[in-house]
Amino acid sequence: MKLYLKIWRQKDAKTKGKMVDYTMEGVEGDMSFLEMLDVLNEDLILKGEEPIEFDHDCREGICGTCSLQINGRPHGPDTRITVCQLHMRRFKDGDTIVIEPFRAKAFPVIKDLIIDRSAFERIQQAGGYVSVNTSGNTVDANAIPIEKDKADMSFNAATCIGCGACVAACKNASAMLFTSAKVSQFALLPQGRVEAADRVQSMVRQMDLEGFGNCTNTGACEVECPKGISLENIARMNREYLSATAKG
Ligand code: SF4
Numbered sequence: 001m002k003l004y005l006k007i008w009r010q011k012d013a014k015t016k017g018k019m020v021d022y023t024m025e026g027v028e029g030d031m032s033f034l035e036m037l038d039v040l041n042e043d044l045i046l047k048g049e050e051p052i053e054f055d056h057d058c059r060e061g062i063c064g065t066c067s068l069q070i071n072g073r074p075h076g077p078d079t080r081i082t083v084c085q086l087h088m089r090r091f092k093d094g095d096t097i098v099i100e101p102f103r104a105k106a107f108p109v110i111k112d113l114i115i116d117r118s119a120f121e122r123i124q125q126a127g128g129y130v131s132v133n134t135s136g137n138t139v140d141a142n143a144i145p146i147e148k149d150k151a152d153m154s155f156n157a158a159t160c161i162g163c164g165a166c167v168a169a170c171k172n173a174s175a176m177l178f179t180s181a182k183v184s185q186f187a188l189l190p191q192g193r194v195e196a197a198d199r200v201q202s203m204v205r206q207m208d209l210e211g212f213g214n215c216t217n218t219g220a221c222e223v224e225c226p227k228g229i230s231l232e233n234i235a236r237m238n239r240e241y242l243s244a245t246a247k248g
């Protein structure tokens with residue numbers, strides 16, 4: 001395939017970026033999207049040009065770092081997959097592909113296609129954990145019976161990989177889907193109930209401090225989430241928050 005790529009290039013956080021055109025020939029359908037970028041970068045290095053910086057780690061849909069906006073959609077044209085799971089057979093000869101970083105005030109560009117998602121880490125650090133007494137009297141978690149449907153819902157919430165596609169898809173750049181997944185995975189389990197009121201208030205406070213927008217229930221986040229995190233988590237977080245603030 002011959003492809004026409006328009007890729008966001010930006011030297012650093014302070015320099016203005018711009019779209020740059022690249023033409024690639026000989027792209028095979030079996031290449032992954034990131035392998036296609038690897039080949040482009042090898043060509044650029046051979047020509048003495050700066051390679052395009054992009055984030056990636058696991059390349060199997062687990063780490064959530066390969067966050068790219070492809071033709072206007074977070075993680076590209078397929079649903080329920082990350083960019084590293086996208087293959088070039090999804091495109092056809094002669095296509096133009098626009099590749100940008102995720103756009104949100106709370107996700108500043110570091111370089112080219114790499115964004116700073118440490119705002120998500122600070123939300124997680126604000127309450128996304130269970131405090132465990134390690135005095136030697138720790139109770140085996142398996143000693144507490146948990147209904148299967150609750151365990152399944154908690155597990156589903158825990159599959160959020162923190163990629164940020166929900167923020168990139170939202171017209172308000174809201175982080176409600178991410179935060180609500182992290183709140184829900186604990187709120188649904190008895191072990192998570194002990195600190196539930198403090199947790200939801202701290203995480204929502206941090207989410208607002210980071211500059212994410214408000215949720216207006218458009219549902220774009222759920223559509224673009226590669227892990228199928230449900231909007232039900234946002235409803236649960238709102239209930240948790242209301243009940244926590246009513247108690248004071
Ligand atoms: S909720 Fe989905 S889109 Fe948002 S960070 Fe988690 S996995 Fe990514």
Ligand code: FES
Pocket residue numbers: 055056057058059060061062063064065066082083084085
């Ligand atoms: S590189 Fe880890 S999810 Fe894509």
